Amino acid sequence: KQEVTQIPAALSVPEGENLVLNCSFTDSAIYNLQWFRQDHGKGLTSLLLIQSSQREQTSGRLNASLDKSSGRSTLYIAASQPGDSATYLCAVRFSGSARQLTFGSGTQLTVLP
Amino acid sequence: NAGVMQNPRHLVRRRGQEARLRCSPMKGHSHVYWYRQLPEEGLKFMVYLQKENIIDESGMPKERFSAEFPKEGPSILRIQQVVRGDSAAYFCASSAGTGGVSDTQYFGPGTRLTVL
Numbered sequence: 215k216q217e218v219t220q221i222p223a224a225l226s227v228p229e230g231e232n233l234v235l236n237c238s239f240t241d242s243a244i245y246n247l248q249w250f251r252q253d254h255g256k257g258l259t260s261l262l263l264i265q266s267s268q269r270e271q272t273s274g275r276l277n278a279s280l281d282k283s284s285g286r287s288t289l290y291i292a293a294s295q296p297g298d299s300a301t302y303l304c305a306v307r308f309s310g311s312a313r314q315l316t317f318g319s320g321t322q323l324t325v326l327p
Numbered sequence: 328n329a330g331v332m333q334n335p336r337h338l339v340r341r342r343g344q345e346a347r348l349r350c351s352p353m354k355g356h357s358h359v360y361w362y363r364q365l366p367e368e369g370l371k372f373m374v375y376l377q378k379e380n381i382i383d384e385s386g387m388p389k390e391r392f393s394a395e396f397p398k399e400g401p402s403i404l405r406i407q408q409v410v411r412g413d414s415a416a417y418f419c420a421s422s423a424g425t426g427g428v429s430d431t432q433y434f435g436p437g438t439r440l441t442v443l
Contacts, residue, residue, distance in 0.1 A: 245430075246430055248431065248432065250434070256436065256437075257418060257434045257435055257436040257437050258370075258418065258420075258434035259434075260431055260432070260433055260434070263430065263431045265427065303369075303370070305370075305432075307430070311383075312375055312382050312383035313358065313360070313375055313382075313383070313422070313424065313430070314360065314372040314375055314383060314385075314386070315360075315362075315370075315372060315420075315432060316372070317362075317369045317370040317371070318369065319368075319369040320369065
């Protein structure tokens with residue numbers, strides 16, 4: 215079964231810290247992986263998309279890495295700010311699926327001022 | 328370029344009524360996806376459509392649920408004879424779907440359905 219897991223479920227850090235969010239997936243045959251943030255009660259905002267042929271993608275203070283062979287991705291957030299507080303979701307498009315995304319359950323991040 | 332639009336944002340129905348959820352994809356996007364987020368659960372794929380075609384409905388409940396994406400107009404997710412267990416946030420996403428970064432799915436704000 216193709217599954218996506220995110221650990222920890224919740225994380226609290228003081229402002230200014232660098233932090234890493236983890237995502238693992240059960241099948242290394244993936245097409246791409248996408249990271250989102252979801253603010254409470256709101257929709258999803260796309261942060262980064264990594265193709266299966268790529269090792270990392272960067273956008274501002276965010277850096278996402280992909281290691282297909284070990285079934286892992288990480289989202290690195292540099293110099294965290296209170297505005298980064300949200301739930302971060304990892305979603306995988308597995309090869310053979312018709313473009314659907316399989317989501318992890320998310321990591322709820324709180325950045326304390 | 329407006330993002331993915333969904334309406335209504337909130338919908339209240341009584342058991343047995345019908346719910347119609349609408350989604351207008353981003354301009355230039357021809358691929359539409361519906362996902363459901365049940366309370367305290369993650370997002371689950373329901374259905375993937377292109378104009379006038381259902382490509383994958385493997386996540387859609389077999390009964391009472393249907394989806395369409397007509398040649399003109401928004402995509403519609405229809406739930407007949409709603410039950411309390413249908414209460415959830417329903418999200419629509421769209422993509423250009425031409426490969427590479429164009430596969431990025433952009434999500435709408437969601438429709439929060441409450442069944443009384």
